[in-house]
Amino acid sequence: MAKVALVEAITMAMAYEMKHDPSVVVLGEDVGKNGGVFRATLGLQDQFGPERVIDTPLAEALIAGISIGMAAMGLKPVAEIQFSGFIYPCVDEIINHAGRLRSRTRGRISVPMVLRAPSGGGIHAPEHHSESNEALFAHMPGIRVVMPSSPQRAYGLLLAAIRDPDPVIFLEPTRLYRLNKQEVADDGEALPLDTCFVLREGTDVTLVTWGAMVVESLAAAELMEKDGVSVEVIDLATVSPIDEQTILESVEKTGRCVIVQEAPITGGVGSEVAALIAEKALYSLEAPIVRIAGWDTPMPLFKLEHDYMPSIARVFAGIKQAMEG
Amino acid sequence: MKTSAAKFDIPYIQYLDQDGKPAAKLPKIAEDVKELVRMYETMSFVRVFDTKAIALQRTGQLGTYASCLGHEATHVAIGAAMKREDAFFPMYREYGAQFMRGVHPHEVLLFWGGDERGNCFKDAPKHDFAWCVPIATQFHHAAGAATAFKYRKEKRCAVSVIGDGGTSQGDFYESLNCAGAWKLPVVFVVCNNKWAISVPLSAQTACETLAQKGIAAGIHCEQVDGNDIIAMRDAMDRALERGRKGQGATLIEAMTYRLSDHTTADDARRYRDAAEVEDHKAKEPLIRIRKYLTDIGAWDAKKEEKLLADCAARVDAEVAIYKSAGKPPVESMFDHMFANLPEKLIAQREACVEESKQGHGGAH
Numbered sequence: 001m002a003k004v005a006l007v008e009a010i011t012m013a014m015a016y017e018m019k020h021d022p023s024v025v026v027l028g029e030d031v032g033k034n035g036g037v038f039r040a041t042l043g044l045q046d047q048f049g050p051e052r053v054i055d056t057p058l059a060e061a062l063i064a065g066i067s068i069g070m071a072a073m074g075l076k077p078v079a080e081i082q083f084s085g086f087i088y089p090c091v092d093e094i095i096n097h098a099g100r101l102r103s104r105t106r107g108r109i110s111v112p113m114v115l116r117a118p119s120g121g122g123i124h125a126p127e128h129h130s131e132s133n134e135a136l137f138a139h140m141p142g143i144r145v146v147m148p149s150s151p152q153r154a155y156g157l158l159l160a161a162i163r164d165p166d167p168v169i170f171l172e173p174t175r176l177y178r179l180n181k182q183e184v185a186d187d188g189e190a191l192p193l194d195t196c197f198v199l200r201e202g203t204d205v206t207l208v209t210w211g212a213m214v215v216e217s218l219a220a221a222e223l224m225e226k227d228g229v230s231v232e233v234i235d236l237a238t239v240s241p242i243d244e245q246t247i248l249e250s251v252e253k254t255g256r257c258v259i260v261q262e263a264p265i266t267g268g269v270g271s272e273v274a275a276l277i278a279e280k281a282l283y284s285l286e287a288p289i290v291r292i293a294g295w296d297t298p299m300p301l302f303k304l305e306h307d308y309m310p311s312i313a314r315v316f317a318g319i320k321q322a323m324e325g
Numbered sequence: 326m327k328t329s330a331a332k333f334d335i336p337y338i339q340y341l342d343q344d345g346k347p348a349a350k351l352p353k354i355a356e357d358v359k360e361l362v363r364m365y366e367t368m369s370f371v372r373v374f375d376t377k378a379i380a381l382q383r384t385g386q387l388g389t390y391a392s393c394l395g396h397e398a399t400h401v402a403i404g405a406a407m408k409r410e411d412a413f414f415p416m417y418r419e420y421g422a423q424f425m426r427g428v429h430p431h432e433v434l435l436f437w438g439g440d441e442r443g444n445c446f447k448d449a450p451k452h453d454f455a456w457c458v459p460i461a462t463q464f465h466h467a468a469g470a471a472t473a474f475k476y477r478k479e480k481r482c483a484v485s486v487i488g489d490g491g492t493s494q495g496d497f498y499e500s501l502n503c504a505g506a507w508k509l510p511v512v513f514v515v516c517n518n519k520w521a522i523s524v525p526l527s528a529q530t531a532c533e534t535l536a537q538k539g540i541a542a543g544i545h546c547e548q549v550d551g552n553d554i555i556a557m558r559d560a561m562d563r564a565l566e567r568g569r570k571g572q573g574a575t576l577i578e579a580m581t582y583r584l585s586d587h588t589t590a591d592d593a594r595r596y597r598d599a600a601e602v603e604d605h606k607a608k609e610p611l612i613r614i615r616k617y618l619t620d621i622g623a624w625d626a627k628k629e630e631k632l633l634a635d636c637a638a639r640v641d642a643e644v645a646i647y648k649s650a651g652k653p654p655v656e657s658m659f660d661h662m663f664a665n666l667p668e669k670l671i672a673q674r675e676a677c678v679e680e681s682k683q684g685h686g687g688a689h
Contacts, residue, residue, distance in 0.1 A: 069469020241667035
């Protein structure tokens with residue numbers, strides 16, 4: 001079995017589904033010959049032709065809007081937005097139509113589309129190329145928000161997202177695109193949506209995270225192990241809707257919880273996880289919940305990006321705080 | 326040296342003048358007198374329906390309603406020209422087009438009466454979109470649908486409608502541009518009624534015509550007398566034919582006038598001269614086609630009387646259906662969100678139903 005990087009797993013998933021389902025089409029800026037700015041669509045146009053791997057005009061709202069029209073007429077568009085900082089023109093279409101059409105028409109029209117975008121910092125990119133904006137979409141009814149954190153999960157979750165009959169915002173951690181390689185079987189097996197993944201079992205403290213922060217979180221958990229603290233690491237994977245049960249069961253077991261997110265701390269997905277635990281598992285807690293997150297500042301240019309994003313040391317300190325609290 | 330890089334022309338198309346007299350040799354559609362009568366009857370029905378809907382709102386029996394007074398020819402021509410397999414992407418006052426496509430008047434009333442069941446479209450094409458309130462977003466959907474039709478090599482067209490104000494939106498230009506670049510089977514209709522709520526066309530654009538906005542996108546565009554049902558129907562027929570033949574997109578600017586307020590929540594007297602409205606009343610679309618049909622012996626006072634009585638009776642029957650609909654079940658808020666409702670929402674659904682049973686939800 002070949003070892004592939006996360007970005008290659010993304011390409012594999014699209015190629016697999018295009019091969020098996022003629023209604024799947026890929027569209028976006030530079031996704032054709034160029035294979036996308038991160039090469040996530042590399043080789044797809046050669047394999048499937050320009051009718052199915054479509055270079056769109058440079059207009060993000062258009063990409064979201066035509067995807068809705070295509071999806072409503074029976075296609076399964078997988079659209080790419082070049083960077084998550086350019087996704088905002090799509091918001092009107094996503095919140096007002098993608099998330100509402102099924103409800104508005106009482107199930108008459110569905111929108112089986114995927115909007116993919118790279119997400120997060122750590123790649124020395126220019127302004128607007130490093131944002132973590134998953135919470136914006138998590139607040140919108142009627143859509144799913146998915147963030148993979150490994151090549152295997154990227155493959156399985158993207159397949160699930162394409163096959164899902166409803167819209168999915170699929171945010172790919174740019175920093176992990178080529179960080180590590182992993183064996184991925186190109187077998188067309190999807191992973192479940194709306195489900196957390198327990199990446200590491202532990203008994204002393206629950207750490208909830210998603211996307212690129214999974215890497216720092218697992219590293220910090222390894223370090224804690226050497227200090228005799230057993231950390232359970234949960235990858236949300238589907239950021240919205242959250243799989244509450246897995247989180248609550250873990251916190252009931254450990255009695256402590258650390259939440260790690262790259263996005264600004266206020267109003268983030270971590271706030272929702274914290275509120276969930278406060279509402280439904282408060283009496284299991286032996287210490288206050290700890291949130292480790294990006295600051296409530298604009299994402300800085302790259303000289304300071306590592307002072308913005310939670311480091312292994314900050315996550316480590318956060319776990320210690322939860323253990324001592 | 327200075328030469329011309331490109332030259333353009335915007336045709337203006339009118340067949341019947343405001344007195345119902347042919348202004349040019351009539352197109353083929355005029356030979357089908359039965360079809361002209363069918364369109365006139367629907368225009369008359371729309372007028373009766375519209376009057377009733379406003380009355381319902383004024384008496385507290387309907388929510389805010391967007392009148393289509395004065396737009397009947399443009400709207401009916403769109404619906405009459407389209408085939409069932411084509412897809413329609415309206416804004417929010419194209420009832421004439423929708424009735425032609427099988428949308429029930431009581432469904433329109435349900436929507437404005439605050440009930441999503443109005444969007445079920447029991448007998449209209451199931452792929453037609455519902456009313457689209459965020460201005461210009463519907464043009465994207467039409468371009469996307471046309472992309473799907475072209476991809477599957479189907480001989481279907483997407484048709485969408487926008488107002489004059491909507492042509493100021495970025496989405497409008499993006500859709501036109503894409504439709505040009507991809508030669509999409511789509512017809513974009515700008516219903517130029519001269520007013521975007523209180524903002525007149527002169528404050529919206531410096532363009533001499535709105536049709537010319539399609540030139541920048543490289544698509545076929547023309548300006549049509551939108552109060553002339555024969556001109557509008559002919560323009561739609563030709564545009565749909567172009568789409569079906571793979572000749573690309575069309576932008577039609579339909580020249581009409583909003584004789585009503587923007588919606589029942591608006592009072593146009595605050596910003597619009599009564600004299601201007603009076604002037605346009607003489608040009609409204611029902612008068613001229615009725616005169617024309619009368620002139621050729623296809624219509625008379627007796628037929629008119631019967632038609633109006635039939636329209637009134639049918640509207641009354643539709644209002645009765647609307648009034649008897651009651652409130653939708655509270656759980657229906659959740660039931661159509663996703664194909665597979667997530668666990669979290671299943672719990673909220675149960676809580677919502679329970680709250681409602683306890684009498685905590687719903688004022689009426």
